Amino acid sequence: MSARTRWFIAFAALLALLPVLPVPEFWITQLNYIGLNAIVSLGLVLLTGVAGLTSFGQAAFVGIGAYTAATLAVNVGLSPWLTLFIGLGITVLVALVLAAVTLRMSGHYLPLATIAWALSLYYTMSNMEMLGKYDGILGVPALTLFGTSLGSGRSYFYVIWVIALLAALAVIHLLDSRTGRAIRALKGGTTMAEAMGISTYRYKVQIFVLAAMLASVSGWLFAHFQRTVNPSPFSLSKGIEYLFMAVLGGVGHVWGAFTGAALVKLTEDQLKDWLPRLIGTSGNYEVIVFGLVLVVVLKYASEGLWPHIERLFARFLPEKRRVRDWADAAPLPERSKPQPGELLLEVDRVRKQFGGLVAVNDVTFQIRAGEIIGLIGPNGAGKSTTFNLISGVLSKTSGRVSFRGEDVSALASREIARRGMSRTFQHVKMLPDMTVLENVALGGYLRSSAGMAQAMLRLDRDEERRLFKEAERQLERIGMKDQMHELAGNLALGPARLMEIARALCTDPALLLLDEPAAGLRHKEKQALAAVLRQLKAEGMSLLLVEHDMDFVMNLTDRIVVMEFGTKLIEGTPAEVQDSPEVRAAYLGTEH
Numbered sequence: 169m170s171a172r173t174r175w176f177i178a179f180a181a182l183l184a185l186l187p188v189l190p191v192p193e194f195w196i197t198q199l200n201y202i203g204l205n206a207i208v209s210l211g212l213v214l215l216t217g218v219a220g221l222t223s224f225g226q227a228a229f230v231g232i233g234a235y236t237a238a239t240l241a242v243n244v245g246l247s248p249w250l251t252l253f254i255g256l257g258i259t260v261l262v263a264l265v266l267a268a269v270t271l272r273m274s275g276h277y278l279p280l281a282t283i284a285w286a287l288s289l290y291y292t293m294s295n296m297e298m299l300g301k302y303d304g305i306l307g308v309p310a311l312t313l314f315g316t317s318l319g320s321g322r323s324y325f326y327v328i329w330v331i332a333l334l335a336a337l338a339v340i341h342l343l344d345s346r347t348g349r350a351i352r353a354l355k356g357g358t359t360m361a362e363a364m365g366i367s368t369y370r371y372k373v374q375i376f377v378l379a380a381m382l383a384s385v386s387g388w389l390f391a392h393f394q395r396t397v398n399p400s401p402f403s404l405s406k407g408i409e410y411l412f413m414a415v416l417g418g419v420g421h422v423w424g425a426f427t428g429a430a431l432v433k434l435t436e437d438q439l440k441d442w443l444p445r446l447i448g449t450s451g452n453y454e455v456i457v458f459g460l461v462l463v464v465v466l467k468y469a470s471e472g473l474w475p476h477i478e479r480l481f482a483r484f485l486p487e488k489r490r491v492r493d494w495a496d497a498a499p500l501p502e503r504s505k506p507q508p509g510e511l512l513l514e515v516d517r518v519r520k521q522f523g524g525l526v527a528v529n530d531v532t533f534q535i536r537a538g539e540i541i542g543l544i545g546p547n548g549a550g551k552s553t554t555f556n557l558i559s560g561v562l563s564k565t566s567g568r569v570s571f572r573g574e575d576v577s578a579l580a581s582r583e584i585a586r587r588g589m590s591r592t593f594q595h596v597k598m599l600p601d602m603t604v605l606e607n608v609a610l611g612g613y614l615r616s617s618a619g620m621a622q623a624m625l626r627l628d629r630d631e632e633r634r635l636f637k638e639a640e641r642q643l644e645r646i647g648m649k650d651q652m653h654e655l656a657g658n659l660a661l662g663p664a665r666l667m668e669i670a671r672a673l674c675t676d677p678a679l680l681l682l683d684e685p686a687a688g689l690r691h692k693e694k695q696a697l698a699a700v701l702r703q704l705k706a707e708g709m710s711l712l713l714v715e716h717d718m719d720f721v722m723n724l725t726d727r728i729v730v731m732e733f734g735t736k737l738i739e740g741t742p743a744e745v746q747d748s749p750e751v752r753a754a755y756l757g758t759e760h
């Protein structure tokens with residue numbers, strides 16, 4: 169059992185004891201509110217901290233859960249245990265509609281959109297006759313379980329905290345899974361995730377819905393705790409407060425949600441008490457203090473407080489090192505590979521215009537299975553753009569790309585990845601706060617299938633072991649097995665590039681596209697890389713590489729395509745290219 173698991177059990181045990189100890193009712197109530205708020209903030213940890221989608225509107229989902237519970241219990245007489253699921257159903261529907269409208273927005277538009285729908289939902293709830301308008305709904309019954317009333321603060325404490333801790337556990341499990349890695353990949357832009365076969369939009373929607381569901385559960389709990397529901401706790405300002413809790417606590421960390429919820433609740437009450445006495449008049453002065461605190465936290469502890477708490481107690485909270493439990497795991501499925509010499513990739517008059525600039529001008533070439541092809545040319549020749557056109561990252565202005573006999577010209581990059589084309593990037597794209605092994609395991613995404621629910625319930629462990637075994641195998645292949653537990657963000661450029669190759673190999677590709685793989689590598693590392701690439705070729709792998717290091721390309725490739733000003737200048741063997749006067753003039757002449 170890890171130290172963190174022991175702490176979790178100790179924390180849960182302490183919470184379980186509190187209501188039976190002579191703790192004043194006031195503190196039990198405070199803890200109940202902290203638990204309710206933490207459940208909502210937990211959703212924001214996933215949505216904002218992990219996936220990078222800022223929402224100011226979570227309070228509206230709390231409102232949906234609370235109003236559904238209140239109105240169905242008071243006006244229809246339904247069992248609260250039934251209204252929980254009805255509330256979740258309504259929340260999912262509303263969240264799906266909002267996701268469809270807003271989640272394709274980027275930059276500042278998404279947070280603005282969340283403000284817009286938070287206001288809309290708030291005023292809808294406030295103006296509906298059947299929801300009691302601004303007066304709300306009174307007389308919400310207490311929860312009962314097996315005939316026992318959970319009406320007292322002390323018994324309700326257990327309901328709130330069992331749900332809060334189970335939710336925390338589910339989120340911890342989710343983050344340490346295939347789906348979790350995919351969600352974490354959303355934050356750094358979508359290109360890399362899509363190249364690994366991940367539908368980034370689908371995951372954004374899933375996370376949005378999950379965060380809304382957590383908020384809705386909190387609302388349901390709130391309705392039966394307060395026994396009355398009115399619109400004010402579901403306003404935009406409360407939505408901002410939830411975000412504030414998550415950011416203050418540490419928006420990327422599960423326990424940050426709890427830290428933030430506790431700090432905000434406790435200081436809010438103290439400030440409400442003290443500030444009017446200090447200032448001499450009453451008013452919502454605590455909001456001003458919170459605003460100032462947030463500015464200070466964002467300036468000096470932008471990750472929030474939890475990472476600092478972790479560092480402070482590092483001795484008692486050691487980093488969880490992944491246990492190597494995959495030695496006897498079954499291998500992941502492999503795709504059928506093309507026969508040597510088979511036509512693999514056909515690039516036919518591919519063109520890309522950026523406004524008036526023709527970056528790629530009707531370029532044509534082919535790759536046969538088992539070949540290593542080099543794509544070279546001076547800076548700005550259009551090599552990376554050609555790469556992006558082949559791998560589906562950019563759409564073509566005209567032309568056609570066929571892969572294994574199939575026209576893939578119009579396919580998204582994740583669909584092309586699914587067909588067996590994998591790539592690395594000119595500027596390394598990785599998840600710096602995940603280990604090297606986890607980054608490489610992301611490459612196995614399409615070879616595995618466990619979804620969100622399986623991850624949360626920990627039913628994905630078998631598949632995880634298979635993924636890590638494969639990731640370790642690929643790291644061994646590339647000579648980086650010893651670094652598998654290191655944080656990817658700590659790697660120097662050379663090893664980071666190698667890690668990208670291992671990740672691409674983890675997809676089990678039929679064609680590997682490497683964008684300047686030798687850039688930043690030392691001489692020895694380059695030799696090792698060339699040896700690995702030759703070994704891959706010997707195993708039947710086909711490679712297309714963009715490279716600036718001429719020696720590297722000349723000694724490694726079967727054929728070379730030279731580009732200049734977006735146009736293919738010549739194609740031939742390394743010797744032919746080296747001897748070409750045109751190439752000397754256009755490229756080698758300037759390089760050598």
Ligand SMILES: Nc1ncnc2c1ncn2[C@@H]1O[C@H](COP(=O)(O)OP(=O)(O)OP(=O)(O)O)[C@@H](O)[C@H]1O
Nearest residue numbers: 522525527545546547548549550551552553554594
């Ligand atoms: N998104 C874009 N919008 C406008 N112009 C672009 C875009 N991407 C590339 N270009 C232009 O297209 C041309 C080809 O760029 P590309 O990056 O493909 O060249 P390259 O051969 O890969 O160069 P390098 O070796 O420097 O990476 C350049 O003139 C570049 O400025």
